[in-house]
Amino acid sequence: MRARRASALIAIAAPLLVAAEKPTLVPDISARQVQIRYSFSGAQLLLFGAIAYPDGRPPSRPPDIAVVLRGPVQPILVREKQKIAGVWMNADSSRFRSAPSFYAVASSRPIAELVDERAASIYELGIHNLQLSPGGGSLPEKERHFEAGLLDLRSRAGLYVEDPHGVEITDGILYRTVITIPSQVPVGTYTAETFLIDRGRVVAAATRDIQIDKTGIERDVWLASRRHRFLYGLACITLSLGLGWIAAAGFRRRG
C-alpha cells in the first residue's frame, strides 16, 4: 500500500524531474509516528524511497545513499569517575550543549569511502562527525576525552549507531534500510535525512520528520507526574495504602 503510494509519487513527480539536471530523492518511512505504549520495547523503522534521475534511467555507475535518523538534541553533562581515596566517585565533568539523544547512520558503503572528512563533518555523517557543541573553557584534549566517553557509552547503549552496509539499493533506483530504535529513547521530533552521494559529493538531500510520542496511559501518567504533582503523589500513596489494606484483609481471612 505504502509502496504503491511511493511509486504513485514517483509517477507524479517524474515529469517535473525531467527538467532538473540532477537526480532527486523521493523518500518515505514505514511510520510517521511511533507511539510508546506500555509494551514498548523499541521499534524498527523501514526507511525507503527512490532515486529519480533526470533522464529516468540510472547511470552506469549508480550513486550511493546515506540515511541519517536523529533524535532531538539535549544539553547534557558527562561525568567521569576517578578513584579518590580508594573509592570510585565522579571527579571531572564536561558539558555538551547539543548532543543528539539518538543518532543512526546507515549507508550503502562505509562513510569514509563515500565522502571526504570535510563533507562528512558538514553533513554530520558518522558518529565521530557529530557537532556536540562542547561547553567552552576547557582544553581540547579534555573535550576529546569526554567526547570519546560519551560516544562509547551511547554506542554500546544502541543510541548512536553506524551501519556501513545498511542501505540496500535495487537496480540503482530503489533503496531501503532498517533502523532500530531502542526503548529508552526520549520523545520528540526525529528527523530522517537521506543523502544521495555521487563521486564524493552530496548531490541531493531530503528530510522527513517522525514523531515519537508516549501515548495512552504512559503519556497520561508521565504528564500527571509533571503537571499535577500533588495529585500524582496522592495517587501513589492511595495505591500503596489500598494494596496494603487488601493484603491485611487477606491475612485476616487466612489467619
Place this chain on the structure above:
Amino acid sequence: MHIYLPIAGESVNAIVIIALGFVVGVLSGMFGIGGGFLTTPLLIFYGIPPTVAVASATTQITGASVSGAMVHMRRGGVDLKMAGVMTVGGLFGSIVGAAVFRMLQTSGQIDVVISFLYVLILGWIGVIMLKDALIALGVVTTTTAGKEPPRHNRWVASLPLRWRFYSSGLYLSPVAPLAIGFGAGVLTVLLGIGGGFIIVPAMIYLLGMPARIVIGTSLAMVLAVSAATTMVHALTTRSVDIVLAALLLVGGVIGAQYGAILALRIKPDMLRLALAIVILLVGFRMLLGLAWQPDEIFSIEYL
C-alpha cells in the same frame, strides 16, 4: 513480559520486578521489616536509575507497613502519641533530606553517597543479625553479664521539657523521639528505606520503650513518614514511578502472605541466618562497586 515504565523511561521485565517485590515481601512478612533496604539496591542492580529506585521503593514501604501496623493497632500495640512526635520529626527529616538529595544530585555525588550509606547500614545490620542468629543456633555462646542496663539513656534523661507517654509508660523529653524520627526521615528520602531497623533499636535502647509496643509504633511511624516521603519525592524529584511501584506492591502483597505462613513453619533462626547472609552479600556487592573500577567510567546527566 516487558512493561514500559513511564517515569524511569525504559522497559523492564514485569515478571522480574514482581518476583523481586515477592521476595522482599516474603522477607517483610517473615521478619516484619519494610524491606526497602533490599528493594532499592536490587532495583539499582537491575538498571533502574537510582533516583527512581529510591523514590518508588518508598511507595512500596508504605504498602508493606500498612498490614503490620493494622495488626498491631488492633492489639493496642501502638503508642500514637510517640508515633505522632516521631512522625513530626520524620517530616522535617524528609524535607531536609530532600534538600540534601538535590544538593548531592547537582554535585554529582548522590550515587556514591547512596552506595556508601548502604554499605555502612547493610554491614551493620548484617553483622548484628548474623551474631544473633549464631547465638540462637548455639554456634556461638555469649557470656552475658548479670548487670541490668539503665532504663533510660543518660543523654536522653538530661534533655529538658519532659512529656508523659502513657501507652509506653515513659516520662521523657519529646526532643529525643523527634531526633530519632528526624534521622529516619532523612534516611527514608536518601536511601528509600523505612528505617524500621534503626528506629526499633533506638526506641528500645535509647528511649527504653517496652518491647511489646515498639514494633507497632515503629510501623505506624514508618507508614506516615514513607507516605509523606512519597509526596516529597512526587513534588521535588518527580521520580516516583507509579507503574514500578504497583509492580513491586503486587509482588510484595502476595509475598507478605506467604512470608507470614512460612514464618510459622520454618525454624526462624535458620531464616534469620539466611537473611543475614543475603544482607551481607548485598552490602559486600555495594562495597565492591565502590572499590573496584566500575563498568562505566562515564555517566550522562541531563541538564
